[in-house]
Amino acid sequence: xxxxxxxxxxxxxxxxxxxxxxxxxxxxxxxxxxxxxxxxxxxxxxxxxxxxxxxxxxxxxxxxxxxxxxxxxxxxxxxxxxxxxxxxxxxxxxxxxxxxxxxxxxxxxxxxxxxxxxxxxxxxxxxxxxxxxxxxxxxxxxxxxxxxxxxxxxxxxxxxxxxxxxxxxxxxxxxxxxxxxxxxxxxxxxxxxxxxxxxxxxxxxxxxxxxxxxxxxxxxxxxxxxxxxxxxxxxxxxxxxxxxxxxxxxxxxxxxxxxxxxxxxxxxxxxxxxxxxxxxxxxxxxxxxxxxxxxxxxxxxxxxxxxxxxxxxxxxxxxxxxxxxxxxxxxxxxxxxxxxxxxxxxxxxxxxxxxxxxxxxxxxxxxxxxxxxxxxxxxxxxxxxxxxxxxxxxx
Amino acid sequence: xxxxxxxxxxxxxxxxxxxxxxxxxxxxxxxxxxxxxxxxxxxxxxxxxxxxxxxxxxxxxxxxxxxxxxxxxxxxxxxxxxxxxxxxxxxxxxxxxxxxxxxxxxxxxxxxxxxxxxxxxxxxxxxxxxxxxxxxxxxxxxxxxxxxxxxxxxxxxxxxxxxxxxxxxxxxxxxxxxxxxxxxxxxxxxxxxxxxxxxxxxxxxxxxxxxxxxxxxxxxxxxxxxxxxxxxxxxxxxxxxxxxxxxxxxxxxxxxxxxxxxxxxxxxxxxxxxxxxxxxxxxxxxxxxxxxxxxxxxxxxxxxxxxx
Numbered sequence: 001x002x003x004x005x006x007x008x009x010x011x012x013x014x015x016x017x018x019x020x021x022x023x024x025x026x027x028x029x030x031x032x033x034x035x036x037x038x039x040x041x042x043x044x045x046x047x048x049x050x051x052x053x054x055x056x057x058x059x060x061x062x063x064x065x066x067x068x069x070x071x072x073x074x075x076x077x078x079x080x081x082x083x084x085x086x087x088x089x090x091x092x093x094x095x096x097x098x099x100x101x102x103x104x105x106x107x108x109x110x111x112x113x114x115x116x117x118x119x120x121x122x123x124x125x126x127x128x129x130x131x132x133x134x135x136x137x138x139x140x141x142x143x144x145x146x147x148x149x150x151x152x153x154x155x156x157x158x159x160x161x162x163x164x165x166x167x168x169x170x171x172x173x174x175x176x177x178x179x180x181x182x183x184x185x186x187x188x189x190x191x192x193x194x195x196x197x198x199x200x201x202x203x204x205x206x207x208x209x210x211x212x213x214x215x216x217x218x219x220x221x222x223x224x225x226x227x228x229x230x231x232x233x234x235x236x237x238x239x240x241x242x243x244x245x246x247x248x249x250x251x252x253x254x255x256x257x258x259x260x261x262x263x264x265x266x267x268x269x270x271x272x273x274x275x276x277x278x279x280x281x282x283x284x285x286x287x288x289x290x291x292x293x294x295x296x297x298x299x300x301x302x303x304x305x306x307x308x309x310x311x312x313x314x315x316x317x318x319x320x321x322x323x324x325x326x327x328x329x330x331x332x333x334x335x336x337x338x339x340x341x342x343x344x345x346x347x348x349x350x351x352x353x354x355x356x357x358x359x360x361x362x363x364x365x366x367x368x369x370x371x372x373x374x375x376x377x378x379x380x381x382x383x384x385x386x387x388x389x390x391x392x393x394x395x
Numbered sequence: 396x397x398x399x400x401x402x403x404x405x406x407x408x409x410x411x412x413x414x415x416x417x418x419x420x421x422x423x424x425x426x427x428x429x430x431x432x433x434x435x436x437x438x439x440x441x442x443x444x445x446x447x448x449x450x451x452x453x454x455x456x457x458x459x460x461x462x463x464x465x466x467x468x469x470x471x472x473x474x475x476x477x478x479x480x481x482x483x484x485x486x487x488x489x490x491x492x493x494x495x496x497x498x499x500x501x502x503x504x505x506x507x508x509x510x511x512x513x514x515x516x517x518x519x520x521x522x523x524x525x526x527x528x529x530x531x532x533x534x535x536x537x538x539x540x541x542x543x544x545x546x547x548x549x550x551x552x553x554x555x556x557x558x559x560x561x562x563x564x565x566x567x568x569x570x571x572x573x574x575x576x577x578x579x580x581x582x583x584x585x586x587x588x589x590x591x592x593x594x595x596x597x598x599x600x601x602x603x604x605x606x607x608x609x610x611x612x613x614x615x616x617x618x619x620x621x622x623x624x625x626x627x628x629x630x631x632x633x634x635x636x637x638x639x640x641x642x643x644x645x646x647x648x649x650x651x652x653x654x655x656x657x658x659x660x661x662x663x664x665x666x667x668x669x670x671x672x673x674x675x676x677x678x679x680x681x682x683x684x685x686x687x688x689x690x691x692x693x694x695x696x697x698x699x700x701x702x703x
Contacts (some may be wrong), residue, residue: 024592043528061612075487075542122662165583169669175410207671229406232406233406233409233410233413235412236406236407236679236681236683237410237414237675237676237679238634238637238638238675238679240634240638241638241675241676244420244660245417245668245669245672246421247659248422248425248663248665248668249421249422249424249425251425251663291490308498322535326537329537329539330537330638330642333539333645334641334642334643334645334657334660334661335657335660336660349537349539349543350538350539353539353543353646356543356546356547356551357546360547361421363540363543367536367540367543369539370535370536370537370540371535371540373531374535374536375531375535378531378534378535382682
């Protein structure tokens with residue numbers, strides 16, 4: 001070709017090629033994770049739950065073990081009855097409370113034992129020098145059927161049948177439990193225990209699983225075979241059975257016992273995952289290069305192999321945390337949890353079970369907390385999987 | 396094929412031996428015997444009891460005797476329920492648990508798979524969002540919460556179903572839903588994602604291009620292939636139903652095996668804990684064994700014994 005055919009084209013302004021900053025693997029993953037709205041919501045929720053659990057108790061007026069016997073089983077919403085310009089709340093077990101108009105508890109009124117008329121179903125309470133009468137015979141006595149209210153309150157010559165308002169319980173926002181402990185503080189404290197158990201057990205699982213799995217995968221051959229048979233045997237029975245056995249063997253539901261029980265069983269899935277990663281990674285050239293240069297086995301595993309397997313490991317951690325919360329709640333629920341007055345969400349739910357029909361709010365709050373936590377971690381886990389491990393991406 | 400069965404059976408036996416050894420040593424390392432009561436038992440009676448239940452023998456001998464009992468399906472006496480053996484508990488409890496478990500499994504298959512398929516076919520439509528919302532809820536809410544909500548609303552407020560026991564057909568509804576909840580949601584999600592995957596495949600497009608009816612394409616080509624990963628979930632599902640029954644039977648006051656187990660855990664009834672654990676383990680192992688054989692039958696691509 002002749003030289004004349006080569007002509008410089010005129011420069012038409014800037015080079016149109018877009019220059020993007022080069023991203024590392026982690027920067028790219030972080031960018032994708034931030035784009036996933038549900039994951040971001042999940043992360044915010046987890047931060048909120050952690051704050052709720054660890055900072056929250058500093059802002060309540062009670063500790064998790066403070067018992068105020070006269071204020072037991074108080075709901076978060078109070079139905080107020082107004083009689084003689086005073087406000088009253090009557091609990092399900094016919095305790096009368098003097099309340100301010102905005103729902104702040106003032107005191108429980110004393111039931112006058114001399115004026116306890118069980119036949120006509122009328123209780124009389126002392127309010128200073130005066131008396132408050134509660135007539136709860138409606139719809140109970142055969143002669144008083146078909147009323148749309150169950151009791152009347154008489155004070156200062158005024159008889160009221162219907163509540164004037166339903167107000168939030170200003171003193172106990174989530175109500176109290178059967179021993180008069182503040183449920184809000186207990187749910188916060190339960191968050192601490194549940195999250196601590198989940199995090200520590202997961203970290204322990206991570207260490208055992210990663211070390212076990214990487215040794216098994218890297219060594220290969222007979223070592224791998226024996227180590228994996230052990231994992232297979234452990235895995236061939238529902239893992240919860242081992243945890244229950246261990247908990248029974250520990251003879252107590254201390255916080256550390258639960259953590260040890262969870263940590264000593266659930267590492268098997270992590271070990272399998274890491275082994276699989278090791279098997280494919282160890283064949284790659286950079287490992288060969290390291291080996292040729294005389295890098296020690298331990299260094300190859302910890303400096304070269306594990307960092308490269310970090311993506312799937314992190315995804316698996318994000319899925320392990322909620323399942324640990326779940327297992328802990330399950331254990332507490334069948335009576336193998338932390339012992340009173342300590343509480344986790346599972347023990348709170350278990351304690352609420354006996355009074356469920358009368359005090360449903362006692363179950364509602366711990367159950368809601370478990371569900372929120374699970375949901376948040378699941379969202380994060382899904383997002384992490386999409387960001388870190390494109391092969392596992394869901395349809 | 397034959398070597399696969401042999402290998403599986405050998406590993407099953409090893410697992411059972413290890414589990415019994417583990418539970419046996421654990422339960423025997425806890426201080427206090429089965430006949431330790433607040434009021435001390437007279438020495439002669441204690442000696443007679445110990446002799447009857449071989450408690451004077453060294454531990455390995457006791458273990459061998461326990462294993463001998465196990466082989467002849469004798470799991471020994473219950474420590475806390477005087478006069479009942481662990482066998483009695485299993486015989487009375489297991490049929491009840493199995494009934495609920497089977498009904499729950501049926502519900503999971505009959506409801507979960509169609510819901511997943513519909514959800515995948517109507518991807519990003521309101522019905523898909525609704526089904527996925529319910530499924531996410533089912534996975535995140537623990538079974539004991541589902542069970543208590545059912546009791547509170549359907550048994551307490553509405554009075555549609557009894558709140559405890561298994562006296563009438565209606566009383567099965569609560570426990571079965573609570574037991575199925577988690578796995579049902581999981582199967583729905585799994586079917587949906589696997590269905591979406593399959594629908595993108597070339598052979599589905601080819602089938603459609605050949606003019607095959609849409610219904611046939613879905614039922615014959617898509618669903619059958621989409622179900623393979625769902626069948627794989629059966630193993631974990633059995634585990635979820637077994638452990639789920641601990642909680643559900645406790646809440647609904649059903650005298651099944653799960654409740655006996657939880658009771659024995661609270662009473663620290665060591666022989667019962669040991670017996671039921673071993674029973675669960677063996678039951679689970681056998682189920683998984685049959686499930687594995689079923690895989691090879693359903694999916695010809697899976698060859699038994701090639702896993703190494």
